Amino acid sequence: MNQPAIQVSKTYLPPREDYHALLESVWDSQWVTNNGPLLRELERTLATRFDSDTYVVTNGTVALQLAIRSLSLTGSAITTPFSYVATTNALLWEGVDPIFVDVDPDWYCLDPTLVEAAIRPDTTAILATHVYGYPCDHTALAAIAERHGLALIYDAAHAFDVKVDGRSIVTWGSASTLSFHATKVFHTIEGGAVVAGDAELLARVDLMRSFGHTGREYLGLGINGKTSELHCGIGLLNLRQLAANRVARRDLSELYRDLLRDLPLRCLDPADFPGLEYNYAYFPIFCATNSLRESLVERLNAHNIFPRRYFEPSLNELDFLPTELRVACPVSEHASRTALCLPLYPDLDPVDVHRITSIIRETVVQWA
Known part of the structure; x- marks a missing residue:
């Protein structure tokens, strides 16, 4: 008999009775969207958590689009080729050419040593991703942005609660964007946010996420980037369990690392990043060749295990x-x-980690 399928991630949901209790207030007020009280509470909570103002929107891609539009980007932007496609699509959708610069071989984030040579006369920004939640070289990128008068946006979709030297990395740059998709460490099922320290920038984000109007005043272009009370309620409840989930993710990551330590595979290790407080969003491995990776995928899939x-x-x-x-x-x-x-997810059974790594070990040994 086949084992139950193990996916690369599994959505955490709060206790059903807690969500039902929270929904009583929504049903009583009939306020289900349009800047409702749960949205405002979630934004206040996140602003306190990050020590920076935070505006919650429909999803992480819309967050990127609003950040790009609110910063009035035109022409081109230096960006990373190693990210989810939404990073590139957001630029293209807003009419900005993505100028790809390669990533560094250590953490796979945008390589600052290659950025300046790629800047064009029409370049207005740098858009970099904290890949797998590992931080970009902010000091170098910020210096380049300042020298050339560029906006600096971070796609921080993977970086919820990641800190360096005690400070949340979503406070870096002109703006950071977050994804609260159901696959993320923190989620609202669907959602995202723009985080920035510039009140005027966030005022533009606020206006643009609500069709560009306030009441009967139509002040400019906008889209529907609003988030429902039902989504925000999920987020508020999920925050309660986030610390415990992080510990579970950390323990599973350390188990993976210990079991794979002697194999010719590269595993990123947060202990190698000075001052990093990691969120354990992902456990990536890097194979020597594409053929080995595809063999691992095939063998794991045959056992009803689905890495990505x-x-x-x-x-x-x-x-x-x-x-x-x-x-x-x-x-x-x-x-x-x-x-x-x-x-990798909080209730993944350590027995399954042993099973996954055993299949990987067998495949790697056979491949050698």
Whole structure:
């Protein structure tokens, strides 16, 4: 008999009775969206948590689009090829050319040493991703942005509660954007946020997420980026369990690392990043070759285990990009063909971690 399927992630949901109790207030007030009390409570809670103002929106992609639009970006933006496709699509959707710069071989974030050479006369921003929640080199990127008068946006979709030297990294740059999708460490089922220290920027985000109008005053372009009270309620309840979930993720990650330690696979280790307080959002491994990775996927799938090739393809290789934007990014391209995220979620049974790593070990030994 087959074992139950193990997916790369599993959505945490709060106790049903807690959610039903919270919904009583929604049913009583009939206030289900349009800047309701649960939205305002969630925004206040997150602003306190991050020590920076936070505006919750429909999803992480809309958060990116609103950040791009609120900063009046035009022309082109330096960006990473190693991320989820939403990072690139948000730029393209807003009419901004993505100028791909390769990633560093240590943490797979945008390589600051390559950025300045790629800046064009029409470049208005840098958009970098904290890949797997591991922080970009903010000091270097911020210095480049300042020298060239560029906005600096961080796609922090993977970085909820990640800190460096005690400070949340979502406070970095001109703005950071978060995803609260159901697969994330913290989620509202669907949702996202823009975080920034600039009150005027966030006022533009607030206006644009509500069709560009306040009451009967129509002040400019906008979209529907509002979030419902039902989603915000899930978020408020999930925050209560976040610390315990992080401990469970950490323990499982350490178990994976111990069981894979002697194999010729690369595992990112937060202990190697000075001052990092990690959220254990992912457990990526990097294989020597694409063939080995595909063998691992095939063997694990045969046992009803489903890791994910995060992130494939390298975004500079997207088929729908104009030819002139498809520049070579060899580090990202190799990573996209060799990276594999293993299943990781708070209630994953350690027995299953032993089973997953045993299958990986058998495959690697046979491959050798």
